Amino acid sequence: MKKIILLILLMASPLLMAAGGGYYIGEKVQTNIRSTESLRKGAKTYMNYCMGCHSMDFQRYNRVAADLELTEDEMMNGLVLTDAKFTDKMTIAMDEVQAKQWFGKAPPDLTVIAKARGLDWLYNFLINFYADPKSVTGWNNLTLPNASMPHVLWELQGVRTAHFETHTDEEGNEHKEFKNFETVVAGKLSEQEYKDLAGDLVNFLDYSSEPAQLTRMAYAPWVLLFVSLFTFLAYLLKVNYFRDIH
Numbered sequence: 001m002k003k004i005i006l007l008i009l010l011m012a013s014p015l016l017m018a019a020g021g022g023y024y025i026g027e028k029v030q031t032n033i034r035s036t037e038s039l040r041k042g043a044k045t046y047m048n049y050c051m052g053c054h055s056m057d058f059q060r061y062n063r064v065a066a067d068l069e070l071t072e073d074e075m076m077n078g079l080v081l082t083d084a085k086f087t088d089k090m091t092i093a094m095d096e097v098q099a100k101q102w103f104g105k106a107p108p109d110l111t112v113i114a115k116a117r118g119l120d121w122l123y124n125f126l127i128n129f130y131a132d133p134k135s136v137t138g139w140n141n142l143t144l145p146n147a148s149m150p151h152v153l154w155e156l157q158g159v160r161t162a163h164f165e166t167h168t169d170e171e172g173n174e175h176k177e178f179k180n181f182e183t184v185v186a187g188k189l190s191e192q193e194y195k196d197l198a199g200d201l202v203n204f205l206d207y208s209s210e211p212a213q214l215t216r217m218a219y220a221p222w223v224l225l226f227v228s229l230f231t232f233l234a235y236l237l238k239v240n241y242f243r244d245i246h
């Protein structure tokens with residue numbers, strides 16, 4: 001019996017996560033996986049700001065270059081900051097045990113994070129960091145409260161503090177409700193530019209979680225065209241067959 005309950009809970013857990021699970025999702029993200037330009041921008045931000053801590057073990061540089069229509073030179077000299085080889089997997093040298101000591105938690109591999117968390121979650125995680133003197137890193141996150149990841153894009157977004165309101169319900173329990181952010185140090189980018197950058201990054205993570213999406217999406221119009229043509233032919237055939245039946 002216990003096993004069955006556990007199984008049901010396990011099967012339902014993605015649904016529970018998708019239902020929000022209490023995570024703060026303030027805005028939805030618009031991405032376009034067919035925009036090579038957006039994917040390139042996202043890849044660039046990833047290499048510059050994320051690859052230091054997060055590997056992408058199930059991707060290779062040459063595959064990303066091919067999908068993003070970049071030459072070997074553009075990829076390895078324009079985007080990649082390490083002396084990795086073109087055919088290498090996108091691994092990193094960070095030691096997991098040490099990483100745990102530094103951050104309290106090892107930064108996870110991000111190849112398929114878009115499948116686990118969803119695009120809106122990732123986007124909100126990236127735009128909802130705020131300064132919090134009570135946390136070890138000095139940062140906190142509305143979407144992943146008490147995250148042990150520092151706000152690595154703060155120079156671009158700026159430094160913000162968050163204001164909360166505390167309500168006490170009838171049973172005497174206190175609830176903290178988010179009110180608004182206050183910018184204390186302006187970032188290099190405007191609010192919209194930063195959101196665009198986060199959107200491109202999420203687009204790249206989405207692509208990375210399933211590179212075959214690019215070909216799958218390219219086939220789709222042809223499949224639909226075939227289905228409509230076939231329906232039309234089947235209709236003509238039906239008209240022909242039923243002509244003499246009254």
Ligand code: HEC
Binds near residue numbers: 125146
């Ligand atoms: C200085 C190291 C460091 C850098 C650089 C970094 N992260 Fe992180 N990241 C972490 C750590 C540590 C965690 C674990 C946080 C936790 O679970 O509390 C994390 C967690 C995450 C998660 C949440 C994973 C999950 O589902 O729980 C995502 C998504 C993420 N990082 C994305 C990024 C992106 C995108 C960038 C580049 C803009 C980036 N990170 C740069 C250290 C880093």
